[in-house]
Each structure stands twice: as C-alpha cells, then as structure tokens.
Amino acid sequence: MVKLIAIDLDGTLLNERNEISNTNLESIKDAQANGVEVVIATGRAHFDVQSIFQATGISTWIIGANGATIHQPNGELFYSTPIDKEDSSKIFSWLEQENFYYEILSNQSIFSPKNGRDLLAVEIDRIISANKEVSTDDLHEAVNKQFSQTGITFMDTYHDLTELDIDFYNVLAFSFHEEKLGKGWEHFKQFEGLSIVKSAHHNFELEHRNASKGNALKMLTNKLNIDISNTAAVGDNYNDLSMLQLAGKSAAMGNAPSEIKESCNEITLSNTEDGVAHFIYSFI
Known part of the structure; x- marks a missing residue:
C-alpha cells in the first residue's frame, strides 16, 4: 500500500509549457485525500517550488536541491546538507574561468552571473555558425526556462558572495556544448566531497556527497514513520535514479531516457x- 509518493518536477510533473496540468493537480489532491503523503523532489530551490504551487491550494513536503534540503509543508527547513565552503569556492572559481553559465542555489536566492545570457548567446551563435540550418528555438527555450525561476539574484562574480554568511546547497552548470560539459564532469567527479548528477541534457549539478533524492527520501520516511516499501516515486532523469531505485514502487516517465526506464518497475505516460496522474491513479 502506497503511503507516500515522491514526484519530480521538470520533465515529470511540469509539462512542455513548464506548467502543472489540471489533471495532474487533481491527482495530487486525490492522493492527499486518500491519505497519501505527497513529496515534491526536485533540483530546484524550495522557494521556487512554493511559487509554482502558490495558486493551487496544495502544500507538500519539498525535497529541494536534489536532496540537499528538505522543507516541511509549512515552509520550515527540516534538514539540509550544504556544500563545504572550500569546495564551493573551488567550484565557482573553475566555472568562471571556463566561461560556464552557472547557478548557485542557497537558502536565500539563486545566484547567477550578470553576464549569463551573454555567455549562452555566444554559445548559440557558435552553434549557428557551425550549422546554419540548425533550429535555435529549443536552445532559446532552454535559456528562458533557466531565467524563469523564482528567486534569481544577479552577481558580477562569485567574489560577491564571499562575505555573506549563507549556505550553498547546489551548483548547476549549463552549456550547449557537449565537450564543455564533459570537461566539467571529468573535473568535478574527482572531488571526494561532491556528488555530480545530470538533470537535463545541457547541464550537470553539484551537491554535497551525501545529498541525493534517495537519501532525502529515506530520511523523510524515517521522520514520518513510513516503511520504504510503502513508497512510490516517479521521475524522468538521472538525478531521480537514487529515489527511483529506493522506492517500493517506481515509474519512469514516457519521455525518460532508456536507462531510467530500465531502472523502474513501470513506465507511465x-x-x-x-x-504523473496516470501513475497516481494506478494505486490510489
């Protein structure tokens, strides 16, 4: 019997317009009405998730920053595991040196370089120069999605943050160039204090080595006294794997990569x- 469901956001609960459909919203309400604890598990900041749900009348537990934070339905922080300060400085410095667009998720804001759009515009121009027939609609849509998040604060350089007494939970590095992303992946996978995951085709994300959606889900089920066998999870990408492999019942989205589908009990639409609604109605 499913007593808790963990739901990813991007590529899962959110549709191609980055919206939650009425059908999915009603399925969440129906799950809650049937006594199922609903958890949103995402790489996004908790305040960004709260903004998305603000007009829905729905409040849930939020596993944010790919498991580095857990917030209660009332918005209070229950748990966090920030990136070590020494590692965070090395991350920011390297990404700026390599001309990456990046985002730093803190307990206050999503910090982003002021020249971020310019960096990505240069990458898009290079893609067009290499192949004049390529459609850039998807590229511009991906850029707009990054800048549509709630809570973005622009900075000149990461040095602006050195005097602030805040925790950093997640760093997202974004690029349209596969070789550039590969170079970053190879560089940061050597850091013993970090975990590295992909949540979309054009990025990789860094958190504390103990931060994952799976670890956060396990901690939350302990808090709520729910056996892990009585949980369900649904997602579409590699940052979801840890919770999909842990949950008693798991579903990969129809739009998920084959590796994700192969790791789950079933595949939903x-x-x-x-x-998401299709999966929820299969067990409530």
Missing part, C-alpha cells in the same frame, strides 16, 4: 500526457 510522458509529461505532456499527464503521466
């Missing part, structure tokens, strides 16, 4: 076809 895509995020454009209300796959």
